[in-house]
Amino acid sequence: MKIFIDTANIDMIKEINSWGILDGVTTNPSLIAKEKTDLRTCVKKISEIVDGPISAEAVSMTAEEMVKEGRELSAIHENINVKLPMCTEALKATKALSSEGIDVNMTLIFSPHQALLAAKAGARYVSPFVGRLDDIGQNGTEMLSQIVAVFRNYDFDTEIIAASIRHPMHALDAALLGADIATIPYDVLKKMVLHPKTDEGIKFFLADHEKSKKK
Numbered sequence: 001m002k003i004f005i006d007t008a009n010i011d012m013i014k015e016i017n018s019w020g021i022l023d024g025v026t027t028n029p030s031l032i033a034k035e036k037t038d039l040r041t042c043v044k045k046i047s048e049i050v051d052g053p054i055s056a057e058a059v060s061m062t063a064e065e066m067v068k069e070g071r072e073l074s075a076i077h078e079n080i081n082v083k084l085p086m087c088t089e090a091l092k093a094t095k096a097l098s099s100e101g102i103d104v105n106m107t108l109i110f111s112p113h114q115a116l117l118a119a120k121a122g123a124r125y126v127s128p129f130v131g132r133l134d135d136i137g138q139n140g141t142e143m144l145s146q147i148v149a150v151f152r153n154y155d156f157d158t159e160i161i162a163a164s165i166r167h168p169m170h171a172l173d174a175a176l177l178g179a180d181i182a183t184i185p186y187d188v189l190k191k192m193v194l195h196p197k198t199d200e201g202i203k204f205f206l207a208d209h210e211k212s213k214k215k
């Protein structure tokens, strides 16, 4: 499974990239707003740090405007793909952009039906939002597993990005189900490194090493 970070924070991206495990980055308008920057400046900076796909979200609401905005965003750097929110206008724009060789990440996916239509329109990625479905008492992981099953049935090229990941178990579920990618927030990535028995083990090994030096 490829690991993307879901943030627009440059320091966090630099830190996680330094671990050697980072395959790409996703942003959205809310993440950009948190950093008090603008989308274009931000994704350009990210493209100088990370050598992998970077999602930049369009905010247009008609197919024609989405195509125009998508072309502008993808022109910033070859690794940039255009995030479009699932709707009929975005399906039309996806068809047009993908036929020009511009990658689309169809976002705000909450059902396998939406994911199927996005793949049919030529989306390079679909982003099912696991956590936000859990938030309203539905089963985000079940939705993800249905999308994985549908895409496997038809061998779609579209990659599944498990999104709206809230905790390490969501990341594990994505990996167990065979999602192509999980886009994971910084704090969840940090939690994935840790295990109390690892910390305890390091402490004991260092203490024993000190003891053996004294012999």
Ligand code: E4P
Pocket (backbone or CB within 6 Å): 006, 026, 027, 028, 107, 127, 129, 131, 132, 163, 164, 165, 183
């Ligand atoms: C996906 O690309 C989105 O940016 C993201 O995963 C949304 O997650 P949230 O529900 O934590 O806002």
